[in-house]
Amino acid sequence: SRDAHSARHPDIFGTDMQHELAPMIEERLESLRALIGDTRLMVIRCRYQGRELTVCAKYEVQNFTGSIKDRMALHIMEDAYAHGAVEPGDTIVEATSGNTGIAFSAVGRALGHDVRIYMPDWMSRERVMVIQSLGAEIVPVTAEEGGFLGSIARAEAYAEEHEHVFAPRQFETQSNIDAHRLTTGPEIRRQLEAAGIEACAFVAGVGTGGTVMGVHAYARERMHGMRVHPLEPANSPTLRTGHRVGKHRIQGISDEFIPAIVDLDMLDDIVDVWDGDAILMAQQLASKFGLGVGISAGANFLGAVKLAYEAGEGSAVATIFCDSNKKYLSTDLCREEPAKDEYLTPDVELLGCRVIPGPGLPWRSGL
Ligand code: PMP
Numbered sequence: 001s002r003d004a005h006s007a008r009h010p011d012i013f014g015t016d017m018q019h020e021l022a023p024m025i026e027e028r029l030e031s032l033r034a035l036i037g038d039t040r041l042m043v044i045r046c047r048y049q050g051r052e053l054t055v056c057a058k059y060e061v062q063n064f065t066g067s068i069k070d071r072m073a074l075h076i077m078e079d080a081y082a083h084g085a086v087e088p089g090d091t092i093v094e095a096t097s098g099n100t101g102i103a104f105s106a107v108g109r110a111l112g113h114d115v116r117i118y119m120p121d122w123m124s125r126e127r128v129m130v131i132q133s134l135g136a137e138i139v140p141v142t143a144e145e146g147g148f149l150g151s152i153a154r155a156e157a158y159a160e161e162h163e164h165v166f167a168p169r170q171f172e173t174q175s176n177i178d179a180h181r182l183t184t185g186p187e188i189r190r191q192l193e194a195a196g197i198e199a200c201a202f203v204a205g206v207g208t209g210g211t212v213m214g215v216h217a218y219a220r221e222r223m224h225g226m227r228v229h230p231l232e233p234a235n236s237p238t239l240r241t242g243h244r245v246g247k248h249r250i251q252g253i254s255d256e257f258i259p260a261i262v263d264l265d266m267l268d269d270i271v272d273v274w275d276g277d278a279i280l281m282a283q284q285l286a287s288k289f290g291l292g293v294g295i296s297a298g299a300n301f302l303g304a305v306k307l308a309y310e311a312g313e314g315s316a317v318a319t320i321f322c323d324s325n326k327k328y329l330s331t332d333l334c335r336e337e338p339a340k341d342e343y344l345t346p347d348v349e350l351l352g353c354r355v356i357p358g359p360g361l362p363w364r365s366g367l
Contacts, residue, residue, distance in 0.1 A: 019084040028111050029078055035064040036074050037183045038358035041191040042291070042321065045351040046305065048344065052351070053308035054316035055301055056192060056199060058184065059355075060323060061293065065099075065106045065134075067323035068184075072210055073103035075179035076168045077111060086166040091116055093159050093167050095151035097123050098252055099323055100170055100208075105136035113166070116158070118151040126327055148256055170208045171259040180214020188215070188318050189223055190359035199318040200311045201227040203271055203303040205253035205296045206239060209262035211320060216267060226318075227268040231303040234272035239264060249275040249332055252296045252322060271303040278302060279337045280345040286325060288350045295333055297321035302344050 021029075040059045045052065060068040080086035091114040094104050101117040108115040117131055121140035131138055141151045152171075159167040170176050192199055202219065204211045209230070216228040232239045233248035244256040250273075264270070275295070282298030285291040297320070304317035311317070325333060339346050 019082060021081055022088065025081060025088065025111065029074075029081070032064065032074050032107060032110060036070045037063070038187065038360065039063065040358055041188070041195070041356040043195055043197065043354045043356060044289075044301075045353075047349040047351060048305050048309050049347055051309055051313045053305060053314070054197060055304040055308065056188075056195070056197060056316060056318045056356075057297070057301065057304070057321045058188065058319075059321050061321065065102045066326070067099035067103065068211060068320060069099040069103035070107065071183055072170060072176050072179045072208075073100070073107040073168075075182070076170070076173060076175045077107060079175040079178070080166060080168075086113075087164075088112060090164045090166040091162070093118075093155050093165050094170065095119065095148070095155040096170070097148060097151075097255075098127060098327070101127070101131050101136070101138075102134065104168065105131050105134035109135045116155075118155045118158075120147045120151060122147075124327070124330055126330065130327070170210070172261060174261070176208055176210035177214045177217060177261055180211050181217040182214075184211060184320075185215045185218025185222070187359055189218075191356045192316075192318065194359070195354075195356045197316045199226060199316045201229060201268070201304075201307045202318045203229040203231050203300060203307055204320050205231045205250065205299050205303070205322075206259075206262060207253045207255065207296075209259045211322075212267065213261055213263070227307075229268045229271050229303065229307060230262070230264070231271040231273060231299060233278075233299070234274045237270075237272065239270050250278050250295050250299050251328070251331075252294070253299070271306055273299040273302045273306075274340070274343060275299075276337050276340060277343040277345050279333055280339060280343065281348065282325065282333060283337070284345060284348070284350060289353045291321070291353070292325040293321045294323040294325055294328055295331075297323070302348075305344060305348060 039062045042057045044055045063070040092108040093116045095118040115136035118139045159165045212230045219226045232254045236246040236248040238254045278299035300319040304319040308315040308317040
């Protein structure tokens with residue numbers, strides 16, 4: 001495929017090469033830019049073990065398909081068009097188990113592409129149906145065929161064997177990091193400034209690691225002093241071990257390997273959160289504030305509470321509410337979850353929530 005070709009010969013499709021875009025594509029990209037990013041910041045006050053703390057969370061539910069992955073899908077397509085790695089009529093081929101598939105399906109179809117998604121065959125029926133309803137084709141991959149890693153291998157094989165294919169490769173591409181360096185990071189800085197809050201740290205669960213690496217890259221340039229921590233499930237410490245260790249229920253983070261774009265040496269300490277604790281926290285955010293967020297949002301909130309507590313009374317930490325509860329209706333998120341001694345949620349008291357609007361368009365200046 002052209003993209004595989006460009007990966008092998010980066011000098012031919014070098015990053016400084018800007019292609020003239022068809023006006024129709026530019027117009028469609030412009031519409032997508034108006035639908036993606038510029039999300040609100042939820043400033044949540046809480047008390048944990050006697051300390052009053054603030055968690056500032058980007059409300060990514062507002063995006064086009066309702067998750068943070070829309071930022072990545074759009075930016076990868078923008079970069080690919082700018083560098084001639086994709087052309088109208090190409091089929092987008094990606095391996096994913098969730099939000100990335102939904103994001104590429106919607107963004108891909110909006111740009112006029114066919115979309116082919118490889119995913120493990122045990123994913124929930126809702127996920128499959130959402131992707132199919134967006135006009136994409138799903139290729140199910142069984143556990144015997146390698147499950148998640150098998151999906152990546154099969155997507156790669158398809159891209160190698162066919163012409164007119166664009167393979168985004170979310171776990172490897174710098175465009176994934178750049179999506180957050182150019183949008184998520186600058187938005188957080190502006191919104192914290194507008195709220196008059198200084199956050200000592202940012203924390204985010206690692207799926208591809210695009211969010212945490214991109215915010216880190218921006219923070220290093222423009223938010224000196226803000227630490228950036230990756231987060232993973234305590235039940236399945238892939239980042240600490242380099243491979244899949246156990247099972248966990250925080251969908252969207254901690255797959256079976258450390259993604260190529262993640263450089264742990266650049267980041268601050270790994271934060272661990274139990275999946276049951278994340279579920280309890282997401283339930284509490286929904287029932288106290290009406291914030292119907294997903295399980296990884298509960299995990300991120302707890303990671304922020306942990307870091308803010310360590311930093312001391314009155315501290316603030318920024319994080320992400322990656323998606324809504326809608327894709328988890330048939331999961332433990334909507335069942336009664338037993339509390340355990342090591343959980344934080346039973347000691348977290350939610351005090352209040354105020355909303356900081358998005359900083360506005362154009363938000364891609366990178367400033
Ligand atoms: N939470 C959810 C629900 C996700 O779908 C993802 C993306 N896989 C993440 C968190 C992690 O984001 P990233 O891929 O940028 O690390």
